[in-house]
Amino acid sequence: MSQLSGTDFVTDIYPNLSEEERVRVDLAAAYHLIEHFQMSDSIYTHISARVPGDNEYFLINPYGTRFSEVKASQLVTIDLDGKIIDDPCQMGANPAGFTIHSAIHAARHDLKCALHTHTVAGVSIASTQTGILPINQWSLQFYHGVSRHAYEGIALNLEERERLVNDLGSENKIMILDNHGLMTMGENVGEAFTLMFNLERVCKVQMSVLASGQAVNQIDSSVCDLTYQQYKQFAEMSLRDGFHVEWLAYLRLLEKVSPSYKE
Template identity: 55%
Template sequence: MDATPNAANRSTATSVRRDLAAAYRLIAHFGLDDSIYTHISARAGTGHDRFLINPYGYRFEEVTADNLVTVDLNGELIDDPLDTGINKAGFTIHSAVHAARPDLACVLHTHSVAGVAVSCQQEGILPLNQWALQFHGRVAYHDYEGIALDHGERERLVADLGEYSIMVLRNHGMLVCGRTIGEAFRRMFNLERTCRAQLALQSSGATSCLPSEPICEHTAQQYERWDSEHDVAGRDREWEAWRRLAGRLPTAAVN
């Protein structure tokens, strides 16, 4: 008789914490972290007024399900297990998206070398290969305004994001969102490979071979249908595979 609403909510909250901690470990494992900076956030519980984010001053490999910070959309710390606070720029970006897009559960922001390099290119993400085509016509762009400490930028950021889930922060890095943590991680993993492949081709000096516009859009739609055509009972099999990897990764000790 433990399948009560309260028990179900606790189970969901625990699952979100574990998934978010796994995403942090995976981002660190693939070298997409940036010292103690950048962030991944996820909605906390069933409400839309608070989210989980990393404790400021800790590397991604040190993030665990238990030390995540809970903050509301006004910046009030609801639960801060390590008494560290949070990155103020991270709050600006993540609170903006969580407040404006209740359809999204996770926001992931990186400063990888490849992502930053592509964010500095006027053309942005190019439709060069299959990885890139999942983002075709589905990427927003936000002009650089300096370190994101001005809460006034939130309005402009969400206006630029619109209904998209992927955004290039020009001269800054990449931002992806997902309906689940797994979806956000998958998108960032593929976006990073897209950026690396683009830079590799550009540095090679070779002539690019671009697919036609109809093929670009056809492929993007195939990506959008992939989960529904391959999985059952709401399972995200790719995220299950990534979680198995995360479970084998060491978690740094936190004093």
């Protein structure tokens, strides 16, 4: 565990794991990290990941577990309808909580993970008409690519799922659920988590700025565009052996503060 990055550390974290077992380790890690960074909402909200392979199967936490209790081997396998395929702990899953996730997984096969939160800052921004404001460097990574979906109540019927998928679109990976919370998605679990970590921080800053009542420095739209593109380039430059160095850094953090995730 002494290596800071690269194949030695990757081998330590994922020793001879199958593709599905790697996804399980990553997904359990994301649950622990969301709890560690105080973005959980008791036992509610979910993070889901697609099981590699031809089946439309997904992994989700056992219903009733705190996020820091989630273990890779105990994740529940469900299908797109929330029907349980495998449930090692016999705790079931929350099909209502999976409804939003299933709509996204069914429509966007490029997205392997969907992460949903209710946080004070996230719900606050989701309750405003302006959404994310381009008022600082952090926020400019979200200058483009953020969808919004209007609130329709807790129960999600089939028609709302269609509207939700239409609102997300074919390329975006971030969605503000109006008056409700935040959603990030990724081509892997690490991407969904890092997007959420950054989005949450942006929401916190924006609430602080709005609460200050002070006049805000405006950023020229050309600089906003430039910075957005720079963020995309940094993300591409940060891959090591197929893993994003930031995700590996978070896994090293968990080795110190919450290593049970990979059990």
